[in-house]
Amino acid sequence: MSLPGEWLRRLQMLFHRRQFRSDLEEEMRLHMELRQEQQIEIGLSPEAAFSAAHRKFGNTTRIQENSYMTWGWEWLESFAQDIAYGTRAMLRSPALTVVALVSLALGIGANTAIFSLLDAVMLRSLPVREPQQLILLGHGEDNGNSDDRGQTDLYSYPFYRQLQQRNAVFSYTAAVFSVLNAVHGTVEGRTEAEPMNVQLVSGTYFPTLGVQAPIGRLLNDADDNSEGDHPVAVVSQAWWKRSLAKDPAVLDRKLKIGSTIFSIVGVAPAEFFGTEVGKAPDIWIPLSMAQAVPPGWKGYKDNFSEALYLMGRLKPGVTTAQATSNVNLLYQQIIRSFPDANLDQRNLEKLSKARVPLTPMANGLSSLRREFSEPLQILMGVVALVLLIACANIANLLLARSTTRARELAVRQALGARRTRIIRQLLTESLLLALVGGALGVALASVANRLLLRMVSGGLDTIPLDVSLNTRLLLFTLAVTIATALVFGTVPAFRSTRLELTSTLKAGRSSQGTGGKNPLARALVVSQVSLSLVLLVGAGLFLHSLVNLNNVDLGFNKENVLRLQIDSTSAGYSGDTDSVRELNLYHQIEDRVSSLPGVKAASFSLFTFHEGSWNNNVIVPGMNVDQNIDVKHNIISDGYFATMQIPLIAGRNFGPQDTATSQHVAIISERMAKTMFPSGSPIGHHYYIHDVSPENERVVVGVVKDVKFGDLTEAPETLDYYPHTQYAWDLGDFEVRYAGSFTAISTTVQQAIHSIDRNLPIADVTTLDEQIARSITNQRLVSQLSAFFGLLAVFLSCIGIYGLMSYVVSSRTQEIGIRMALGAARFDTGWLVMREIVLLVTIGIVIGVPITLMGTRLVANMLYGFQGTDLASLASAVILLLVVAVFAGYFPARRASRVDPMVALRYE
């Protein structure tokens, strides 16, 4: 009895079942004829023989069916029948089918898409060996103050080496430079420089992660043991594909970055994107080469150049608590042991309070996560509610449909259909609906998550993130919707197949679940209304918040400013080694661009807006002010305030009199003036950045209005500005105030820059307005999507209300007819229906309001510009819901008022 053979035979039979049936029939006919002949032989008349043979044989159809069923395919046949029947039933009421399918598709699609993104940003483990053993020192914050001792997120290279040698808890320790170096490098043999994202890592980085190279080798500790001696690079699979077209001789290729030639020694695995989610480096270079990679970090031997994230792989059996105590002990010892440690009173105090928290690094680092985890969680909640509403809708539609089909089912039962058979058929129909909806949902999700990723990227290059559909959640959502369809498709099936056949057949459409007795459907509508209210109010809050953000007073004029980045270091300029040459370049560009038609002003700066910061503590002699206040610095060219239209409040702007050799000057923000120089005018006062030494002394020559610097929601910052003539630095930002068309100006400005040096890489050309919009990408994402889903929820609820009411009206036609015959006015019958709608919606709103208020508290962090509940949002949501519900109910109500009493009564 070989099973495969048995199944093979069964399958053969399935494909030849028509042949099978005719064979069987012929075989049995022969049998009967032979039997008949035999009866004649023993003396019966042909007629008697015929009937005897038939009697003996019994019901041939039945025997055939039994024989056929032996092969075990009858379920398939009836399933196919059910599918065909179900499809026909769905096509008979296309509106209902479309609504159900759209609800399902949106519910499933939106949930899967958002969760896929959430998963990629927050939940997925790094594709490395045993990621749960990886530990990060600190929280992965990347903005420390360079003066503070006792900060615990970023570390120096010597600290890393000390920790690596002295710790007892990590089997591997690695360091990663805290930012990607966005450089323009050249593949040897080419002339065009191309943008490359370089990640500087310690040699132990890849061994710590346990990643293996598919081609060549990855970096190792030997590449990192002496500064400047190891020009080697590992490239990412994506870069290898994009830039080298998967050249198999990749290990013979070389890269010129800055002025150094790097040899490619290996290609990283395809799935490996580094350790920061949403940042995929193209190239990994050992930290020993940091100075060669623009902008040229010089901290390899500096005990206090703290720019590295440190991570370790826990030794087997070591707990996080043990690791924490060991690391903290070493932290104090190592920092205090550095000979150049400035252990003054203030630093010692800070140091003694410092605790290094250890954070699991299984999911990698991510600034993306900080920015988007809350919005994504909110959106996940929103789409989950939408899914609930969609499920309620399907439930309602199926309930209504099965009730109107009660008569059909009764007829079928009366004709001999078994109850199980009818239930199975209804199940199949619901399943069909759920599966088609599910398929549409998957299709939608695969489009939606790409769209979503583009929204998250906020107009920049799409964030390198793998947002392929999350199968687990997809299956979960599918299961939920299928279960809904099955439960609500068959609950009525059970109910209607249990009914008293005769009464249903007699009473026609009025007997089953008449309007008054359908609490389930009503409860569903009420809950839909409540959930819609929650979503609508949420959407209102986020939109309100977004409007507030857009109306924030920036302190500068964001309109009509083009900004771009010039990577002068990649083109061989350096503020470090030849500041005069770089300064000349800046002056030339500024002059040439300023004289272009349509350009009103142009300037260079270190920062504009939302670009990070460089900050120190300042010391103001003779002023009793808090010395722990961070002052953020910006380095600018003379035209900056004119270009940005930041008003000068007191003193003067920078000018030609401020040279490298003249008195070092600064312009400070209003807030800094008030904080640091509380009494009198600050003009002419001196202060020191970092420490009291002559080269750090500045004299205040002007005060400008406060501006937003880091983000739109911050309080006014203590800012100061230095002239670039006195502070040699590679300024990347170039701003142009223009009139006329952006595209035209953009082209002429870039041409002008290239006419001065055609090798200057230009990147990130956009408007200042767009740059500001990017800083609130997360708020925009939440408000746009929640508005979309809020309206969708209202739409779905309306369909729910419309469906329920249409059904109520049609099932109460008789009652309405009697009322009218007894003299009720048309208006009253219409009101009968409207009254019910208003009641249901009101109940929904009453239930929804407290839920909404609770929900508002959950999202308070994401809101800007108002406190607590926003009554306007709440009121408008309530009104919108009522209006739309009344509109949805209007059509069934009108139908009710137009019932002709005679027709209604005669119908019975």
Place this chain on the structure above:
Amino acid sequence: MTAGTPRNSDLGDSRDEIPPGTLYLLILKTLAVRGKLHGYEIADNIQRSTDDILQVEEGSLYPALQRMLIKGWVTAEWGITSGNRRARYYTLTTAGRKQLRLEVSQFERVMGAITRVIQTV
């Protein structure tokens, strides 16, 4: 393993039911002795060789034959009868012979047991 439950015949002849589970055995044995047979011949042969005591119900025979086809104990092919009519002939396969030995030994064991019970009473 259920051999279609033979129902009581309504012809009123003195005929006994085929004991449950033995229909396969009877069909297998008949085919083993006679070689190629069609459905009617199988039924007829069983009836004759038991002196009309056991009558095979058509209602059980055809489903049983289908089951045996699925199991691979028999194969079927179309042929021509002596009366020059098309008929489907069943032949025993190797698996069928093996099954026959199995069924026979099983039957004998059960029969022996039953006999022992009867004789002790």
